[in-house]
Amino acid sequence: MNIVVCVKHVPDATADRRFDPADSTVDRAGVDGLLSELDEYAVEEALKLTDDGEGEVTALTVGPERAGDAVRKALQMGAHKGVHVVDDGIHGSDSVATSLVLAAALEKLEFDLVLCGMASTDGVMGVVPAMLAERLGVPQVTYAAQLSVEANQVTVRRDSDTAAETVVASTPAVVSVTDQINEPRYPSFKGIMAAKKKPFDAWSLSDLGVDPSQVGLNASWTAVISYDARPPRSAGTVVVDAGDGGLKLAEFLATQKFV
Numbered sequence: 001m002n003i004v005v006c007v008k009h010v011p012d013a014t015a016d017r018r019f020d021p022a023d024s025t026v027d028r029a030g031v032d033g034l035l036s037e038l039d040e041y042a043v044e045e046a047l048k049l050t051d052d053g054e055g056e057v058t059a060l061t062v063g064p065e066r067a068g069d070a071v072r073k074a075l076q077m078g079a080h081k082g083v084h085v086v087d088d089g090i091h092g093s094d095s096v097a098t099s100l101v102l103a104a105a106l107e108k109l110e111f112d113l114v115l116c117g118m119a120s121t122d123g124v125m126g127v128v129p130a131m132l133a134e135r136l137g138v139p140q141v142t143y144a145a146q147l148s149v150e151a152n153q154v155t156v157r158r159d160s161d162t163a164a165e166t167v168v169a170s171t172p173a174v175v176s177v178t179d180q181i182n183e184p185r186y187p188s189f190k191g192i193m194a195a196k197k198k199p200f201d202a203w204s205l206s207d208l209g210v211d212p213s214q215v216g217l218n219a220s221w222t223a224v225i226s227y228d229a230r231p232p233r234s235a236g237t238v239v240v241d242a243g244d245g246g247l248k249l250a251e252f253l254a255t256q257k258f259v
Helices: 037-049 065-077 095-109 128-136 189-195 245-255
Strands: 002-006 009-011 033-035 056-062 081-085 113-117 140-144 146-149 153-159 164-170 173-177 200-203
Touching: 002 037, 002 095, 009 065, 033 037, 033 065, 037 056, 037 065, 037 113, 037 146, 037 173, 056 065, 056 095, 065 081, 065 189, 065 200, 081 095, 095 128, 113 128, 128 140, 128 173, 140 153, 140 164, 153 173
Parallel strands: 002 056, 002 113, 056 081, 081 200, 113 173, 140 173
Antiparallel strands: 009 033, 146 153, 153 164
C-alpha cells in the first residue's frame, strides 16, 4: 500500500509571527518554522498502517526552500521518502492553488491512500483534503478519530459532540485525521541519521505540468487588504485585599462581563 502524507511547514506559534510588508503574505523566511503539529498525527497513522513492512510512506509538501524541513521531520519519524514541490511561482498561493499543485504531485506519485492533518496550524482552514479529493476524483473522509484499511476499503470512525459515525469508502481515497487518532512518535537518533540517506526529490511546476498562471499571489481568490500589529499586552489589574477583595474581584468580573 502506497500512502502519501501531505505535510506543511508553518511558522512556529511561539515565534514572532508576522506579515511580509512587501506583499502582505505570511513571512515564512524570517520566522522559525516547523512541521505543522496536526500533520504529525497523519504521519504517525501512515507509519502505523505500514509498520508490518507492507507498504511505503511518502511525505509531500509544497512551499519555499525551508518547507523541506517539514518533510525531513517526517523522514526522521519513519517515512520512507519525501517530495518537495518548490517553485518561486507558488509564492502567495491560496488553498485552491495549493490543492492544484498537490493533486498534480499526487497523480505523479500514484497512491492508495492520502492522509492529511485536519487543518494547518497557520491557516486553520481544513479545506485542502476536500479540494484534493475533488480534483483527484476519489472519495474523501474527513476528521477521522480512528482508521483502518482492509481489502481496498478504508473504514473511519468520526466523533462528534453527540455521536460517533462509522464511514466506509473505497480506496484510493483522501482521509484527514484528528489529534485524537494517535500519539505521534518522537524521532530517535537512529531515525534522524537514517533520514539523511532516504530519497528526497524536489519538483518544480514544470515537472508537474502546472501552468504558473494558475498559482501564486496573482491567482489567489483572496487577498490581505490591510493588517495591524497586535497591540502590546497591557498590565493587569491588581486587587488589594483589605477585607473587600472578594467584592472588588466580583465587580471586576461583572464589569468585564465574565459573570
